[in-house]
Amino acid sequence: MEDTIAAIATPLGNGAIGIVRMSGPQSFPIAQKIFRPYKEHFLSHHIYYGHIVDKRERIVDEVLLSTMKAPHSYTTQDMVEINCHGGIIVLKKVLSILLENGARMAQPGEFTKLAFLNGRIDLLQAEAVAEVISAKTERALMICQNQLSGKLSRIVKELREKLLLLLSYNEVMIDYPEEDYSNISVESKLKIVDDIHDILDKLLRSASTGINIVNGVTLCIVGKPNVGKSSLLNALLSDERAIVTDIPGTTTDVISEYITLNGVPFKILDTAGIRKTEGLIESLGVERSKNSIKKADIAVLVLDVSKRLSEEDKAIIDLLKNAPCRKVIFMNKIDLGKKIDREELENLFPQYPIVEGCLLNKRGLDKLKEEIYKQVVYYDVNDSEIAVTNERQKKTLEKAMGKIPALRQHIKDNIDPALISIEIQSMISALDELIGNVTTEDMLDKMFSTFCIGK
Numbered sequence: 001m002e003d004t005i006a007a008i009a010t011p012l013g014n015g016a017i018g019i020v021r022m023s024g025p026q027s028f029p030i031a032q033k034i035f036r037p038y039k040e041h042f043l044s045h046h047i048y049y050g051h052i053v054d055k056r057e058r059i060v061d062e063v064l065l066s067t068m069k070a071p072h073s074y075t076t077q078d079m080v081e082i083n084c085h086g087g088i089i090v091l092k093k094v095l096s097i098l099l100e101n102g103a104r105m106a107q108p109g110e111f112t113k114l115a116f117l118n119g120r121i122d123l124l125q126a127e128a129v130a131e132v133i134s135a136k137t138e139r140a141l142m143i144c145q146n147q148l149s150g151k152l153s154r155i156v157k158e159l160r161e162k163l164l165l166l167l168s169y170n171e172v173m174i175d176y177p178e179e180d181y182s183n184i185s186v187e188s189k190l191k192i193v194d195d196i197h198d199i200l201d202k203l204l205r206s207a208s209t210g211i212n213i214v215n216g217v218t219l220c221i222v223g224k225p226n227v228g229k230s231s232l233l234n235a236l237l238s239d240e241r242a243i244v245t246d247i248p249g250t251t252t253d254v255i256s257e258y259i260t261l262n263g264v265p266f267k268i269l270d271t272a273g274i275r276k277t278e279g280l281i282e283s284l285g286v287e288r289s290k291n292s293i294k295k296a297d298i299a300v301l302v303l304d305v306s307k308r309l310s311e312e313d314k315a316i317i318d319l320l321k322n323a324p325c326r327k328v329i330f331m332n333k334i335d336l337g338k339k340i341d342r343e344e345l346e347n348l349f350p351q352y353p354i355v356e357g358c359l360l361n362k363r364g365l366d367k368l369k370e371e372i373y374k375q376v377v378y379y380d381v382n383d384s385e386i387a388v389t390n391e392r393q394k395k396t397l398e399k400a401m402g403k404i405p406a407l408r409q410h411i412k413d414n415i416d417p418a419l420i421s422i423e424i425q426s427m428i429s430a431l432d433e434l435i436g437n438v439t440t441e442d443m444l445d446k447m448f449s450t451f452c453i454g455k
């Protein structure tokens with residue numbers, strides 16, 4: 001017998017409405033036991049007005065109860081959702097009544113996991129559900145909605161079809177080695193491989209952009225004391241968030257704030273100026289600055305161009321050069337004249353942009369924002385396009401892509417078709433993993449445990 005599960009689906013706090021949901025074969029019988037409707041009989045996809053009562057028939061809440069009969073529900077099972085008043089006690093009480101009557105507490109993401117296991121959505125769509133909920137910008141939302149509607153899944157299925165076609169051409173050669181199947185030329189097989197390559201390539205190019213838009217990016221502002229790091233934070237926020245003074249060592253801790261650039265959410269860390277210091281508080285701050293660089297996806301190095309590069313600047317440059325994050329260099333205080341040679345910086349950071357400006361009058365700020373954005377969005381995805389949105393998706397696509405060179409070569413060399421089949425099969429299994437045709441218990445547990453309860 002399948003379980004019937006129940007959970008509070010709305011956040012615990014005070015709100016106009018709170019929803020308790022229930023899924024499984026006992027949903028309707030349990031609802032019938034605890035709900036006193038003004039009309040009898042549950043039809044599917046109807047909303048009923050009535051009261052939830054406890055076992056002594058005391059009214060616990062005045063509710064609207066909606067019914068969804070299998071298979072036309074979120075989980076594909078019979079489902080009941082109870083719109084209660086949105087208070088913590090009332091929601092907990094209604095849930096406990098459901099549990100007393102035979103439902104069991106749902107695990108995080110279990111409703112969505114059921115939707116996946118029962119075949120209503122695939123794994124990409126299940127991931128999109130969590131991403132829609134946590135979307136931090138409208139652009140993130142649009143990308144996740146595209147994924148939820150199955151656009152990415154359709155492309156993956158088309159890729160799979162192409163591979164199956166290729167496989168069938170190949171299997172014919174294995175089964176009937178004597179026959180001449182020259183009507184399927186090497187060229188036409190290579191054409192299919194090229195098509196597959198191009199689609200995979202486009203998806204993979206969308207990955208870093210999609211991941212950055214959905215997950216957000218951590219940007220840390222670094223530099224020696226007094227160069228204008230906190231001034232930059234304030235300018236990016238258009239707010240006097242951090243204290244700015246001309247005393248070196250003003251910022252002693254990491255200050256974090258959020259901004260959005262073209263729909264990409266950024267967490268910005270303003271750090272203590274890095275230098276050798278005897279002060280206990282400042283030295284702890286410096287340690288934190290160094291750790292921030294390790295955590296950051298992108299670092300903005302701020303330099304005071306009115307002075308020559310000092311040993312302190314050089315030490316930070318060394319630190320940054322070895323860090324895996326992306327970098328943008330901001331030459332600040334250009335209003336005071338320029339003593340740092342731009343070419344010297346270009347040699348130190350050959351692949352990274354250098355922007356000159358003055359934070360006192362915001363000169364160079366727009367250019368800096370543009371360069372920061374370009375460092376995290378290498379491939380512009382528009383709202384109607386699909387994008388890969390997490391590392392798992394990216395890795396499985398890379399696995400498939402990794403097989404292309406060998407596959408191409410084998411077809412070209414017209415070698416043993418059995419070997420060609422192996423390459424094609426392993427590409428198909430990478431796509432199966434991506435879309436969730438094959439899964440492991442561990443992988444599903446890991447994925448759904450990140451969901452909220454009741455989703």
Ligand SMILES: Nc1nc2c(ncn2[C@@H]2O[C@H](COP(=O)(O)OP(=O)(O)OP(=O)(O)O)[C@@H](O)[C@H]2O)c(=O)[nH]1
Binds near residue numbers: 224227250359
């Ligand atoms: N002339 C000039 N002064 C600037 C400019 N940007 C910032 N300053 C001044 O430089 C001083 C230091 O600025 P902050 O933003 O506090 O520098 P910081 O890097 O955060 O310093 P610490 O927190 O001590 O590491 C302040 O007096 C700012 O007003 C600029 O473009 N030109």
Ligand SMILES: [Mg+2]
Binds near residue numbers: 242243271
């Ligand atoms: Mg500061």
